[in-house]
Structures are given as C-alpha cells and as structure tokens.
Amino acid sequence: MNEDFAYMVLEIVREIPKGKVASYSQIAALSGYPKRARMVGKILSQAEYFGRYPCHRVLHSDGRLVTGWEEQRELLASEGVFCTASGKIDMASYQWEN
DNA sequence: GAATTGACTCCTA
DNA sequence: TTAGGAGCCAATT
Numbered sequence: 001m002n003e004d005f006a007y008m009v010l011e012i013v014r015e016i017p018k019g020k021v022a023s024y025s026q027i028a029a030l031s032g033y034p035k036r037a038r039m040v041g042k043i044l045s046q047a048e049y050f051g052r053y054p055c056h057r058v059l060h061s062d063g064r065l066v067t068g069w070e071e072q073r074e075l076l077a078s079e080g081v082f083c084t085a086s087g088k089i090d091m092a093s094y095q096w097e098n
Numbered sequence: 099g100a101a102t103t104g105a106c107t108c109c110t111a
Numbered sequence: 112t113t114a115g116g117a118g119c120c121a122a123t124t
C-alpha cells in the first residue's frame with residue numbers, strides 16, 4: 001500500500017474538529033486519491049489500533065454510520081453529533097468543511 | 099498470479 | 112425506504 005496515502009489520511013482525520021464529521025470519499029479526495037474510499041476504511045480500522053485518531057468522525061457519504069461499527073453512534077453522541085429519526089447523521093449541519 | 103474480501107460510492111428500480 | 116449491480120483498489124488466501 002502507498003504509505004504516503006495512509007499517512008495523509010490519518011493527518012486529515014486528525015484535523016476533523018470536535019462536533020464535525022467527514023465521509024470516506026471526502027477524505028480520500030483530500031488525500032489525493034478520490035477512488036480509494038475503501039482504503040480509507042481499511043486504514044481507519046487500523047488507526048483504531050494506533051489509538052489517537054478520531055476515526056469515529058468518519059462516515060459514509062450519505063451520512064450513514066459505518067457498517068459493522070455500532071459503537072460509533074455513542075461516540076458521536078458524546079461529542080454533540082446526533083442521528084436523525086431514520087438512523088442517519090444530520091450531515092447538513094455536521095459535515096466538516098475543510 | 100487468480101480469486102476473494104471489505105469500516106466504500108454511485109446508479110437504477 | 113430497501114435491494115441489486117457495477118466500479119473501485121489494496122490486502123489476503
């Protein structure tokens with residue numbers, strides 16, 4: 001894997017302020033490779049192992065919570081980001097503007 | 099080196 | 112809203 005890409009993704013994720021969220025594709029695009037959203041997911045799953053990155057602020061482009069990660073909802077709620085009635089994040093209000 | 103897999107996204111119905 | 116299919120790319124079998 002391209003290590004620069006992975007490093008950049010982590011840098012970007014670290015820049016997401018509290019109370020804001022970003023999508024995988026958004027981060028992929030910012031890191032210079034718009035088509036690697038899936039890689040971002042893989043990297044972030046490892047980032048959790050490294051610890052210090054707010055990977056819970058990253059979701060799907062629709063604002064849906066990440067597949068196979070129920071805990072994310074709680075983590076976001078503790079920062080003031082809540083889901084709508086349909087189980088999605090209120091992207092219009094919380095999406096990170098870089 | 100081919101086939102599978104996945105914390106993804108987009109389009110159609 | 113959900114469901115299915117195509118495209119995507121690196122890691123794993």
